Amino acid sequence: MEPTIQYIEKELSGFYPVSEIRGFIRLIFEHVCGMNYTEQILRRSEELDPGSIKEIEKIVERLKKHEPVQYILSETEFLGLKLKVAPGVLIPRPETEELVQWIIDSTNHGSPSILDIGTGSGCIALALKNEMKNSRISAVDFSAKALEIAGENVRLNQLDVCFINADILNWGKYEWDNYDIIVSNPPYVRELEKEAMFANVLDYEPGEALFVSNDDPLVFYREIGKFAQTYLEKNGELYFEINENLGRETEKLMSDFNFRDVVLKKDLHGKERMLRCRK
Secondary structure (H helix, E strand, O other), X not given: OXXXXXXXXXXXXXOEOHHHHXXXXXXXXXXXXOOOHHHHHHOOOOOOOHHHHHHHHHXXXXXXXXXXXXXXXXXXXXXXXXXXXXXXXXXXXXXXXXXXXXHHHHOOOOOOEEEEEOOOOOHHHHHHHHHOOOOEEEEEEOOHXXXXXXXXXXXXXXXXXXXXXXXXXXXXXXXXXXXXXXXXXXXXXXXXXXXXXXXXXXXXXXXXXXXXXXOOOOHHHHHHHHHHHHHEEEEEEEEEEOOOOOHHHHHHHHHHOOOEEEEXXXXXXXXXXXXXXXX
8 A cells, every 4th residue: 555655655755745645545535445544554554455555546637637635535524414416416514514414413493304505415404314313304405416416425324305496596486385493504605706717616616506606696585585485484593604705795695684683603713604693
């Protein structure tokens, strides 16, 4: 293993920080060789078979093109769940894990009915179902590709989530139930913010799941707010992941919809990335 580890470090040096390269090494050996981190340490002096070495070399070449490692390996982890991901589906982020944990820690509902809007890989819906066994969870996305991946993740994790193919910007065209909790991580990155983003995001992840216009960056929050006014139960909770630069604007929008107890929450990096309000 040692020569291959040195090869990865040398080839990716200059492309990624040292800490990120170490993370890649752990993920690569787990994926290719089936070794957890402890086994990687204990078996570091062992030789790899030629097939494994060749597969690792292919992965490294793709990483040098800034392709996300999650797409290369076709999987990621989210709050302890193993999830499939693929091009066309947004890669789950750590801050979204924080949003889900906030819901889990805060809810007082015994058997809540939950709707996840813009589910993508299904990460939010599946993590909530995994932790809140008595919940009834539905998840909506307009992307057939996303729902295909989400369906695979349901089967992979053996969790009961109902998926709906619908465009939330035209929610009035569909029939809906009433919900105790509505959660969404909608597109919120303004076009003007693209220049601050890395190539692995801009070149590979789906723009429709990330970007909104500079002129109307809160379009999804506004429509989901209107939707929640109709389909969120009284005293129900609405949760959002938000643009860290638009926290106050999003807070005001929800207050203008007469939601109460509007709370902005910072993530572990001290950025305003989450919002909760009640009907």
